Amino acid sequence: MQPSQPGVILKITRGGPGTSETRVKSGDSMAQNKKDQKRADKPVSLKILADYLGLCPATVSLVLNNVPGRSIPQETRERVRAAARKFNYQPSLLARSLRKQRTFTVGVLVPELSDGYHTMVMSGIGDHLMQEGYFYFSAHHRHKPDLVEEYPRLLMGRGAEGIIAIDTALEHELAIPVVAVAGHKKISGVTNVLLDHRRAAELALRHLHQLGHRHIAFMRGQPFSSDSDTRWRSIVAVARELNIEIRPELTIQLEKDLTSPELGYPVVQQLLQLKRRFTALISFNDIAAIGAIRALRDANLLVPDDVSVVGFDDIKAAAYHNPSLTTIRQPLHDMGQSAARILLQRIQGFKDYPKECAVPPELIIRESTAPASGRSR
Amino acid sequence: MQPSQPGVILKITRGGPGTSETRVKSGDSMAQNKKDQKRADKPVSLKILADYLGLCPATVSLVLNNVPGRSIPQETRERVRAAARKFNYQPSLLARSLRKQRTFTVGVLVPELSDGYHTMVMSGIGDHLMQEGYFYFSAHHRHKPDLVEEYPRLLMGRGAEGIIAIDTALEHELAIPVVAVAGHKKISGVTNVLLDHRRAAELALRHLHQLGHRHIAFMRGQPFSSDSDTRWRSIVAVARELNIEIRPELTIQLEKDLTSPELGYPVVQQLLQLKRRFTALISFNDIAAIGAIRALRDANLLVPDDVSVVGFDDIKAAAYHNPSLTTIRQPLHDMGQSAARILLQRIQGFKDYPKECAVPPELIIRESTAPASGRSR
DNA sequence: ACTCTTCAGACAATCGTTTGTCTAGGGCAT
DNA sequence: ATGCCCTAGACAAACGATTGTCTGAAGAGT
Numbered sequence: 001m002q003p004s005q006p007g008v009i010l011k012i013t014r015g016g017p018g019t020s021e022t023r024v025k026s027g028d029s030m031a032q033n034k035k036d037q038k039r040a041d042k043p044v045s046l047k048i049l050a051d052y053l054g055l056c057p058a059t060v061s062l063v064l065n066n067v068p069g070r071s072i073p074q075e076t077r078e079r080v081r082a083a084a085r086k087f088n089y090q091p092s093l094l095a096r097s098l099r100k101q102r103t104f105t106v107g108v109l110v111p112e113l114s115d116g117y118h119t120m121v122m123s124g125i126g127d128h129l130m131q132e133g134y135f136y137f138s139a140h141h142r143h144k145p146d147l148v149e150e151y152p153r154l155l156m157g158r159g160a161e162g163i164i165a166i167d168t169a170l171e172h173e174l175a176i177p178v179v180a181v182a183g184h185k186k187i188s189g190v191t192n193v194l195l196d197h198r199r200a201a202e203l204a205l206r207h208l209h210q211l212g213h214r215h216i217a218f219m220r221g222q223p224f225s226s227d228s229d230t231r232w233r234s235i236v237a238v239a240r241e242l243n244i245e246i247r248p249e250l251t252i253q254l255e256k257d258l259t260s261p262e263l264g265y266p267v268v269q270q271l272l273q274l275k276r277r278f279t280a281l282i283s284f285n286d287i288a289a290i291g292a293i294r295a296l297r298d299a300n301l302l303v304p305d306d307v308s309v310v311g312f313d314d315i316k317a318a319a320y321h322n323p324s325l326t327t328i329r330q331p332l333h334d335m336g337q338s339a340a341r342i343l344l345q346r347i348q349g350f351k352d353y354p355k356e357c358a359v360p361p362e363l364i365i366r367e368s369t370a371p372a373s374g375r376s377r
Numbered sequence: 378m379q380p381s382q383p384g385v386i387l388k389i390t391r392g393g394p395g396t397s398e399t400r401v402k403s404g405d406s407m408a409q410n411k412k413d414q415k416r417a418d419k420p421v422s423l424k425i426l427a428d429y430l431g432l433c434p435a436t437v438s439l440v441l442n443n444v445p446g447r448s449i450p451q452e453t454r455e456r457v458r459a460a461a462r463k464f465n466y467q468p469s470l471l472a473r474s475l476r477k478q479r480t481f482t483v484g485v486l487v488p489e490l491s492d493g494y495h496t497m498v499m500s501g502i503g504d505h506l507m508q509e510g511y512f513y514f515s516a517h518h519r520h521k522p523d524l525v526e527e528y529p530r531l532l533m534g535r536g537a538e539g540i541i542a543i544d545t546a547l548e549h550e551l552a553i554p555v556v557a558v559a560g561h562k563k564i565s566g567v568t569n570v571l572l573d574h575r576r577a578a579e580l581a582l583r584h585l586h587q588l589g590h591r592h593i594a595f596m597r598g599q600p601f602s603s604d605s606d607t608r609w610r611s612i613v614a615v616a617r618e619l620n621i622e623i624r625p626e627l628t629i630q631l632e633k634d635l636t637s638p639e640l641g642y643p644v645v646q647q648l649l650q651l652k653r654r655f656t657a658l659i660s661f662n663d664i665a666a667i668g669a670i671r672a673l674r675d676a677n678l679l680v681p682d683d684v685s686v687v688g689f690d691d692i693k694a695a696a697y698h699n700p701s702l703t704t705i706r707q708p709l710h711d712m713g714q715s716a717a718r719i720l721l722q723r724i725q726g727f728k729d730y731p732k733e734c735a736v737p738p739e740l741i742i743r744e745s746t747a748p749a750s751g752r753s754r
Numbered sequence: 755a756c757t758c759t760t761c762a763g764a765c766a767a768t769c770g771t772t773t774g775t776c777t778a779g780g781g782c783a784t
Numbered sequence: 785a786t787g788c789c790c791t792a793g794a795c796a797a798a799c800g801a802t803t804g805t806c807t808g809a810a811g812a813g814t
Contacts, residue, residue: 061802
């Protein structure tokens, strides 16, 4: 039994055979009698606990970790556990990591923290990692190449056992497993989790084509966005098959590094100034689509009556925008989870990991698309 | 000069007086002659570097850290630095942290990873922390009390030197500095960064009052949301001063734990079924406001013609919604930055930290509010 | 009474750094 | 030639945990 001893932190309960000093850590003068250990100057370590119990740190460690194959009587085990509870002992993951060469930590590289796309992926990642007992550092780089280069190194220095890179242009192989979400470059040691863009292009173009749209404007993503290129090439390929013409003068290009709808507004304004006829617009993503719709509306064009708009991603706002967005859903949360799952498998030494994991998109039809009316510009 | 030696990793360049073994780490059999150390089984440590240089680890550490007051000739310094570069030496922050008892790591506690409010605060936090050379663990708890209790302990075990809690109901004091964003409970050792809710209520109510609204519906936040209570009390107080009546039958209460506009939709639907006249709605936040607007529209009510809606937060979607939202802006990014700044000050031992840091809200007038027309319900 | 097992736990090395102290040797002045 | 100081590093002890090996004592068996 361990009666609580207010005012005294360390006390040898039973003198051990060898070490029977009442060693009191230097920090713990008797001035420390405020409360039990509330204002803990330092968290209590294994050694402190061991001294208190009259045992050696190793033994305490064995008990608390339930190491099998060690003979320690039940009574002692309980004494140890009681003391651990009493002092609210929390093992130092730092020390443990150093010793075991395992940190249960990964690094997550992301361009931006407050963007819908990235945060939905991150929530999938976070869910899986926390569930599996891992923690993660997130580092945002805003597409700055020097940071993209530097952060993986720093993360490794902090013990990251693997890295998940979201929409990030990694340049080369790393010494630890890497999973890239929306990564297109083939790099040795990097698993790419990405959308089936071919299928996505089919869904979007077929939908518009079936609605009778023949004059379609296209918005290309920013050069630094990983998906831009692949998505565009898929669109071009599918358009050819469907005999849909892609006109250069109806093709606009995002440039700015924004995560607000402001992204899509000016480019669509410019498009409108050309006065070319089009009845539909395929936007690079939902955020830009919202900006595009605003630009159309400001030009007295109704969506979908005059122009149909298809978004991409299906971020949360898409369903509640006015008009609600027809969009190509990426299962972002799932993609994050898959990325985390694959990464942990690789960390745990699973060799036959996939080099690539393609997930299927889904067409979500809402209000922003309608049959081509013919009266539009 | 250090000619590169492909195929040989460790080589004593100059025999030191005492230790002149060509000690090769067990892992580095001569099978490892693929490339220099690309597929690094293990990152190169100070000891490996020291063996290679014929120095002792301590000396190498002294050089690389530029420790002042140590006499080491320039030539040696350069030799050391060249080797560090060559092997791409990255010090283990783990080991360093253990030794120096400083981790340059903080923990961020957040209910949800993919919510506009939280992520905007996080981006402010992230900006400041990274800029100051800190990394952070984020942990999301979805308002589950056991996780809210557990995560701070785990974070401390991982060496977090401080914690930032966003919209999180902490219960008690911790042994490390804590800054709460939108925390209202007064807890010893916790600095609260919060909005001036009194001022916010004034801005919202005055605005509607000046537009002629007299029948105003109010939406209260979820009980688990930190701001709910304070915000509501401020509204009640200001309403009394302005002689605005708060009718129970026009007061609705959010319950669900959602971060999508779905949050506000059903409660407003229910409100509409009561068929009570109101010309304006003050929403708990922008997300719920978007859902509310959708509910109004589905009931054939126009915003702002029939009902004016005021949001709260000014998330990015607010400006681009249709109609764009009149809202009370919280400087979320700034609040995150302030929280991080205060936390780091406290970690660095700054004693006279504020117990509270109130930031001013701002009224952003957009399209969702208009003069009361009288023709509304 | 003697040996052999087993039990309960101590001991020590280790993970990769940092940092206070110590020393061998060289150069200098006397 | 002697003593002293300085230089350039080595040495060792941490930090807090884990883990393989070792030992003293008690108990069992003959």
